[in-house]
Amino acid sequence: MMTHGYKPELSEGAIKCPIFQTSTFVFKTAEEGKALFEVAYGKREKLPNEELGLIYSRLNNPDLEILEDRLCLWDKAAACAVFESGMSAISTVLLEFLKPGDLVLYSKPVYGGTDHFINHFLPKMGIHALGFTPQQEYDDIVEQIEKSGKADKLAMIFIETPANPTNALIDIACLKAIADKYSTSEKQVLIAVDNTYMGPLWQHPLEHGADFVVYSATKYIGGHSDVIAGAVLGSAELMVRIKTLRTFLGNMAGPWTGWLLMRSLETLKVRMEQQQANAVEVANFLSQHEKVTKVNYLGLIKEGTRAYEIYKKQYHGSGAMLSFEIEGGEAAAFKFLNSLKLIKLAVSLGSTESLAEHPRTMTHAGIEDAQLDEMEITDSLVRLSVGVENFKDIIWDISQALEQV
């Protein structure tokens, strides 16, 4: 994360990649400009040893390209595209691979913004959406697809696992089997997994059959609550399509965002490991507290359950996101949130500072009540993103706030 993809000799020996705050790049000759555009517009393949030169910062920029190369390492992906937000990354994947009449299958719950895009924007383009819950297994999901009457139109599966904010787990390999069942020689059903909750450290969806892994890089990748960004990773062939649409939507990240994220990547592993170690302590504390009726945390999943099997197979850690229910509904949850002194009452997650919020009235406020009930996003539920502070301070704060309830 410190040196990969960067050559100091190309930047006056600077040890770190400078911020290439430039909109355009000067060609050495007109012939070079022509050659670069031929590749950029797909008029010919890149030659075996041809270095793809820089053209214009909507297409490429060193701060983006080096960042993308580094992000590829975590997920063992062939290619990556960085965007100016997680929502840009998600909407670009969906727009590129869905067309009017198609069906998109998605897991419930997904992040509120993603839910809105799937259920309110895509229908305006004639794209149908079908949601399934983590409780449903293969046969049940297949039956639902068949009943929809649009089985032959299934084009894409979008999954968020663990689900935000309930930490419910979905078996990616099971959805891959469903994608294969509905793929034909003319059409491959593609799977995209939003891996924001696990960052690039604790889950690698491509290894389990996903075609794309998607991130809100605003979260663990950025990690300091000071930048909004997103990323998509996948095979070289599919990512060419994503990058082409990015070029024409113009929703790539700028050089400054790229530089900030590169700086963040240097500490990604140490930050996330500290956050996870803290989260384990916090989850154990919460699970024994008399006012807490339920704790959703990967490290507390009971052995012998289906969720435990998925956890063992698909995850490299229990993460640093948890949610819990406080006895007394919304009033109790609000009293708790208003009493916090160290933990900040704010949406977003994955940053150095601990953050708490009320999903039902905040991040997931756009979803109908009946759906929220089905997803177990209750009035009592509080979501906590555990930061890098001393865990004793975090527990002290939670403890004193629970006393006020």
Ligand SMILES: Cc1ncc(COP(=O)(O)O)c(C=O)c1O
């Ligand atoms: C799981 C998840 N995916 C996607 C997003 C959207 O990312 P961004 O806010 O960077 O657009 C968020 C934002 O909270 C999220 O939590």
